[in-house]
Amino acid sequence: MKLLIRSVFLLLFVISPLNAQEEMRFELSSINFDGNNSIPDKAILSVLRSKETPNGFYQFINKYSSLGAPPEYIDFLLVQTDLESIQALYNANGFFKVTVEYYYSLDSLDKVADLTYLINEGPQAIFGKIKLNGLENFPPYDFWEINERVTIREGQAYSQENVLSSINNVLFYLKSQGYLLSNYDSTLVVKDTLIDRALVDIFFSLGKKYYIDSVEVTMGGPGKDDVSEIMLRDLTGIKDGDIFDVSKLTQAQVRLYRTGLFSYVRIYPGIEGLRDSLVPVNLEGNISMMNDLNPELIMNNIQNAFNFGVGLEYNRKNFFGGARRFSSRAQIYYQDVFSLNLERMFSLVTNSDTVTSGTIELKARVEQPYFLGQPIFASLELSALINKIEYLQVNSYKSKINFEFELPKFTFFNSMNLFYALELNTLTVLRDSPDKPSTSLISAGFGGLLVSTHVDNVIFPTEGSNYSLYIEEGNLLPFLFSKAFTGEYLSLLFLKTQATASYYFSLNSVNDFVFATKFSGGYLPTLSGDKTTVPYIKEFFVGGSNSVRGWASRAFPPQKIAVEDLDETNLPGGRIVVEGSFELRKRFGDLLGAAVFVDWGNTWKEISNMKISEVAVAAGFGFRFYTQIAAFRLDFGFKVYDPYDRTPIPQRRFFDLMQFHFGIGEAF
Template sequence: MRIGFSLTRSHLNNPLGASLRPLRLESNRKVRQGPQRENLEEPQKSVFEIGSGLLAPVAVAGLLAAFAMGCSNTAYLAQGEKLYTGAELTIDEKGEIPDKGELEDQLDLLAKPNPNGKLLGLFRFKLWLYNIGFFKETLGEPPVLLQSVTPDRVAARMRTFLENKGYFWTDVSYSVREELKTADIQYKIAVESPYRINGITVTGGETSIVDAIRSTMGETLLAAGNQYDLAQLKQERERIDAALKEKGYFYFSPDFIVFQADSSAGNRTVNLSLHVKKDIPVKATRVYTIGNIYIFSGYSLNRDSVQVPAGDTLSVDGRFYIDLDDKFGPDVIVRSVFFRKGAVYSRINHDLTLNRLMNLGVFKFLNVRFVDADSAGFPRLEPHIYLTPLPMKNIRFELQGVSKSNNLAGPVLTSSFRNRNLFGGAELFTLTGEAGYEAPVGGGQAGGNSYEISARGTLDLPKFVTPFRIDYTSSLFVPKTRIVLGLSQLNRLSYYQLFSVEASFGYNWKGSISTEHTFSPLSMTFAHLTNATQRFDELLSTNPLLRRSFENQFIIGQNYSFTYNDQLKEDHKNHLYFKGSIDLSGNLLQLAQSLFLKRTATPDAPYKLLGTAYSQYSKVDIDVRKYLNTIGQTSSIAGRLIAGIGFAYGNSATLPYVKQFHIGGSNSVRAFSARSLGPGSYRIPDSAAAKSFFDQAGDIKIEANTEYRFPIVSILKGALFVDAGNIWLLREDPDRPGGKFSGGSFFDEIAVGTGFGLRLDLSIFILRFDLAFPLRVPSMPSGERWVISKIDFGNPSWRKGNLMLNVAIGYPY
């Protein structure tokens, strides 16, 4: 028996539609069928260089295990059975092939069935569980045998797929390579350059519907020179249909459009002609305008009829509003309806109406029915909009476990009251109360036990509340004005109690399904420190900057954030997330006071509000994430970059503690304890570590993370990750030497850690265990910060001082 290592693509379903008809492309193709026996080539030898400690023995043990499992899996096969180990594709290029790599991936998906999967690319673990009868039905996977493979059908699917991509007259052959107990299949695909579009013509005379189609061709997707692609032809039909809907052709359908391709032009080009099917319904060729508009609020399927007394019908802006349960004022509903009497039917206005009404968050069901109502020979549609409301009020209690970035975890009891229609205009009022207890887990340090009690009221108004009018009619989403008032008390048992009040007034709106804006012209927080312990007082007395960051003060200013997230876009295989935030405090207030006061504000003599100094600073940060999914979406690579800077000035010498940056912990650089890293090369002296306040904070943060996520078996997932980053100060702090940021040396102060994670995907939540260890420690002397050579898993002392187990709920990003 031989064991080799190979990179095998994952084969998954790729449903393909049949060709658009009529499409007459004739060819003489034959699939050369097997089986044809060929000898396997000797696998190339590889040399693995592994670091010190037990890494080499572990690697050898892993290879021996893989060898043993590989042998044992084939030992369970019956006489004459052969284990199918996968397909190998070879593309024989007879001309220029654009995007060859992507084409290979797409063809690879058609090579069904998939072989039994390998764990970490080494051995078929699920098959082994099946063979030994251990969790056979739940975790195991039956063997994929050569007898179950139908290469002739696979070859036919590949040929059809290639034709749909413009690779006409392609030859696909295959051969079977067999060994004693295993077999794989080799597919050889002879491909010439794809056919390209020479031009497109709209035929069918001078009818109104054909003229309307011609008028849209300036936006055609089928430009001359494009590669022929069946999927693009389908997209063109959808584009034409959408354009016709905006012209009032309500009953038209993309299925009424037919393409024909003529490849006789030569030079590997096709001439496309487009025409409308004969005998389509007459209604599909007529332009419809909007007639009377009826809105039935409070509609229920249990009602025998929606007929109501005439006095209950209101005419508002040309729409008839019929309130069946007297819950909503008409303005908020009518404002969300974009149909206009006498206007040509528009699909855009139709979708705007559906989305705006559902985004009010008060309706359980929404249905729009169009009634034909021809008037004097003019085609008209009467929209009948039926709205079924949700329950307006509810009370909810939750008991949940919470895991935070600072490695504190514990139970939280939450109760909430919600009124979806506080003033009859779909205003959402939420009152929430929380009580929670937290204790250190997974690397948290002693003294972190705390409890918190809070109450928060939020009022969301489904419109912009401004001193001037803002027209917001182009988006599918309802804008919101948000008013927040909250109280909380945090008792950190070994240190202090912190009482805080927050209030804000702001706006939230979505520009599209992927973009969101949040702007608060007024955001205020007041924090009052009480019941500080002697231990905490001693700490503050030795650290002036930390003392200033905890002084009683107002945080009053403005903030704005922009978020881009394309994860809801189904046509995106890979996804991007971006969030950028700007946080300003005290600037407008300081400017106003400086006009009346005859002195300049300083941290030692600050301006005050209601007898309390307020913070003055500017802070900017970004969070960028990229998710790269493999073909088939079975595994992915996730990366994140965080960068931020905050600068205190005028009234303040330092950022408020709650606004400073932290790093380390289960959602950050996992090889270091929560919020223990930095700033810069600073390290808490061992003599002071026991009584030190363990949350390190800074004014600048740079962090980068990447991890490879993959399935192991059933609900168990795995991850390999690397984290890097640090925080720094903008000003020198005598109590934290080495903490100031320096453009020439900051890169040498980047901490690096790596590790392996296990995740239990329980559907409702993910329980995560990440074991990490440092590769680079910035607090070590310069020149000694890389600690890779010191890795020694067999040394108990090394394990105790370096291995960090992070336990958390959910992914880190």
């Protein structure tokens, strides 16, 4: 009995302090910073182990599920650790004299605590002399290439992140010049606090220069017997005796994936097989089945509108050898899926429906991943397109040969497509009368698209720029042939050009608040023939989810002529376009974001018709949901200035002013 009583008292003695300790815990209500003029709160919070307690709703949900979040309590051991983390963050950004203190307040009634860090930043140091060591054996006549990849410069504000970026740039360049085993050793930063300068010495080990020994192929998978190892070696573009280039390995892996042959592929240097100055390259992968039939759910932003539909695609891989791929596809998709009903589901092929907008597309395509022994991705395509745009039916029948060139990463333009296309474009005005005006034109011509992409993140760019230049001529060869042999040319000769530039500027150090802007202009002059015969599908339009978002796709300028009076001479569209956008983007965590924007633009038939007073302006806001492959967005655009409707905004109906858009990817 005495033993039992002693055990109970001992248990109470142990439990009581624990309960008291539980009762004395204070939820960390807020973490504040005072004096941080150079680094925003969010950047500092990201390096702290202490976290603010979530709101009551999240705590309630967490009690009964795995969702939400539990309460967070103040822990003074973590507070001291976090203080050191703040100092380290400031030191990494050149604030070598920073001092950090903290104070807190406890509310014993509500059991909450507020924590504040007092930061005295001091001056920010700048880079002094920057020296690269260990590269003495690198050819001196090419050393400027290394200096180009060092982004830090004497006199710039010190940043440890920029030092690391420069190191990675130099290493990538060295490994692209044959120095497979080149490595980064260490960095010595001498902090001169008297003059607030940081002297930087970066140490590398260069190693010897390596050349390709051979490409060793190891294949598996159900289709491995249908593919030749020699063909796979040729596809890599890597030749025995070439200087080892890590960037070529990356290009080769992308090229192999694009053939569709592989469910898995990896290409890498065989370090274990090094001998003298030679390195083998290992190619490993699994070959999938040669035939597949795939149903598709279609979501795209063609014609600056969100389209939704279904499709079916057949693929035959290694078509007649050479890693060619034959594919055929049938698709049907609609623009305004929210107003679509079952009765109009298949009305795209009729001439009676003037409400439904959408497309039926049939396409057959042969792809050749390695053309004429060069890394040129070639394709031959035959397609038929039935495009219903309210009161217009636009059909396009096309044969097209396309060449996609691989360009070096560090060139200004890093993507180039050239093509030659033969097209038959027809247009029919859908009106109630038996007489439905129509027009058709055959055109043949060369074209090209140059793209320059230099942004830090494709899904959510925070710095950098994008440029594109599109050029297409129509009927130049027939024109020259006719002039040479008959002396006259009676059809249409045109040239279409469009240039677009986009810029991105981060507005804070954590790169979640961005200003983005876009400018675009296009011109479609007719060099010979009747201007009114320019195919409708070639002309410019504004409005839509990637254009002036206060209007629907192709809805601006508004149609001024009744459908009954439309013919091929007075159709909407323009041969000149000018448009642009300004957008502020804010990202909240990994998944969510928001934006506010101003868009402007218009189209005109002739340069002489252009007027600044006719440039439409729209403004609005939107929400974003980010995934690893794309951003999904919902935008609400409002007509701020309509040059063709001067009715005061307060007198207009709300839904006449607003246009909402669903899109995939950022607007630009």
